[in-house]
Amino acid sequence: MAIFVNMVLGRHFLKILTSYGLWLLLSCSLSSCTETDVACLKSIKASLEDPFNYLKSSWDFNNNTEGYICRFIGVECWHPDENKVLNLRLSDMGLKGRFPVGIQNCTSITGVDLSSNNLVGPIPDNISAIIPFVTSLDLSSNNFSGGIPKALANCTYLNILKLGHNRLSGQIPPELGFTVLKLGCPKYGYFGALTLSSCTETDVACLKSIKASLEDPFNYLKSSWDFNNSTEGYICRFTGVECWHPDENKVLNLRLSDMGLKGRFPVGIQNCTSITGVDLSSNNLDGPIPDNISAIIPFVTSLDLSSNNFSGGIPKALANCTYLNILKLDHNRLSGQIPPELGFTVMKLGRHKYGYFGALTCNR
């Protein structure tokens, strides 16, 4: 946990960690505090119809050893021996009912995935009070109706929001403007029904350009990235490509690690306008990290360029990647100082100021 925290978690998470830390300090010994998470799951189980018995068969509250809820299906804890829920992933379970407000008792939850179920009714107006620390919220492919609550704008840590394929209506509230904007173009794309196809075409151009610009000696891209069969969402089945929604050509993450790829940083990635995660680690990429990296991938939350052959300095533009939580540049041939502009970014990546810059001279 500690290493994970130091290496990986960033600014958006610090408050959560602080509260978690406080929680540890103040109340580790008080079972009543972890009991709220048990009440949370009990309430969720009670409030949802579960026709395929996913919860009924797994969520057994009789055996209450410490951390027992962490072994429930779909439940991920901060620590496996502590009844404190980190993420809840209840996707594609045929669940029916309304948004389970009991989730508000999972007080340290950061990830909520209720996608691809049969949930109905409104998204609660007070969603930001229910899950204040959420970083990732996926309610896509349900039957939610009503408006998009403006309270979502108050979920300060929200990086990933998926509401597509529901029966939501009305305007996107102006309060949400920035949240929506920070999730990229097309402004409304991942809200499903409002997709602009020209805007998803840019992501196709993005991948075409990446494929064209990289040498691919082991044919990973050549064999999988086939642009001939252009059904909607086809790029989402390409190796290394994760989309906002499996039926929409809108790239969320690109994971091209350890594929023997050669060439320079693929600037064509700038056409993947809503990308949040980029992993090009453990390849043979060389040349500089582009000076304008923050213009190329402005919404990136996780960037891993480690174990390549990148050279030159660390661009100070990285400081302008406002949403960056995870940055890995170690094991390259980068040189020079860490730009002062990056000070905060470096700091926000943890205590080991230079640790993950590895080969970058700081061997002490």
Ligand SMILES: *[C@@H]1O[C@H](CO)[C@@H](O)[C@H](O)[C@H]1NC(C)=O
């Ligand atoms: C309770 O759960 C623990 C951990 O899964 C298991 O080792 C133990 O046998 C269970 N006890 C009962 C009574 O089911």
Ligand SMILES: *[C@@H]1O[C@H](CO)[C@@H](O)[C@H](O)[C@H]1NC(C)=O
């Ligand atoms: C939260 O948990 C408490 C017990 O710890 C319970 O009384 C309350 O009803 C729960 N709230 C919801 C919304 O489930």
Ligand SMILES: *[C@@H]1O[C@H](CO)[C@@H](O)[C@H](O)[C@H]1NC(C)=O
């Ligand atoms: C949110 O609203 C629901 C329904 O109105 C209510 O039951 C719940 O207690 C509220 N939660 C918070 C944290 O305000």
Ligand SMILES: *[C@@H]1O[C@H](CO)[C@@H](O)[C@H](O)[C@H]1NC(C)=O
């Ligand atoms: C969604 O809700 C509407 C109205 O309540 C209903 O007619 C429709 O069958 C539901 N669709 C699904 C896929 O559950």
Ligand SMILES: *[C@@H]1O[C@H](CO)[C@@H](O)[C@H](O)[C@H]1NC(C)=O
């Ligand atoms: C958002 O938070 C601010 C400050 O706490 C509050 O004044 C406002 O009512 C909240 N807005 C919504 C939509 O919850």
Ligand SMILES: *[C@@H]1O[C@H](CO)[C@@H](O)[C@H](O)[C@H]1NC(C)=O
């Ligand atoms: C796609 O189509 C082009 C031209 O029709 C063809 O040359 C190419 O081999 C096709 N690619 C694949 C992967 O089928």
Ligand SMILES: *[C@@H]1O[C@H](CO)[C@@H](O)[C@H](O)[C@H]1NC(C)=O
């Ligand atoms: C195109 O891709 C879809 C989805 O993978 C598949 O069902 C379909 O058979 C493919 N069509 C062709 C002509 O390859």
Ligand SMILES: *[C@@H]1O[C@H](CO)[C@@H](O)[C@H](O)[C@H]1NC(C)=O
């Ligand atoms: C971005 O996509 C457009 C077509 O949509 C293309 O003309 C342009 O060259 C692409 N940019 C890069 C850097 O690949």
Ligand SMILES: *[C@@H]1O[C@H](CO)[C@@H](O)[C@H](O)[C@H]1NC(C)=O
């Ligand atoms: C970034 O710089 C590269 C190379 O100078 C250029 O091709 C690209 O268009 C620039 N991208 C943006 C978004 O400014």
Ligand SMILES: *[C@@H]1O[C@H](CO)[C@@H](O)[C@H](O)[C@H]1NC(C)=O
């Ligand atoms: C890295 O680049 C240098 C200089 O271009 C080259 O000599 C070296 O062989 C490269 N190393 C790898 C592992 O590609």
Ligand SMILES: *[C@@H]1O[C@H](CO)[C@@H](O)[C@H](O)[C@H]1NC(C)=O
């Ligand atoms: C960062 O963004 C600010 C404001 O848009 C701009 O003035 C500055 O030049 C950018 N810095 C870099 C290094 O890109």
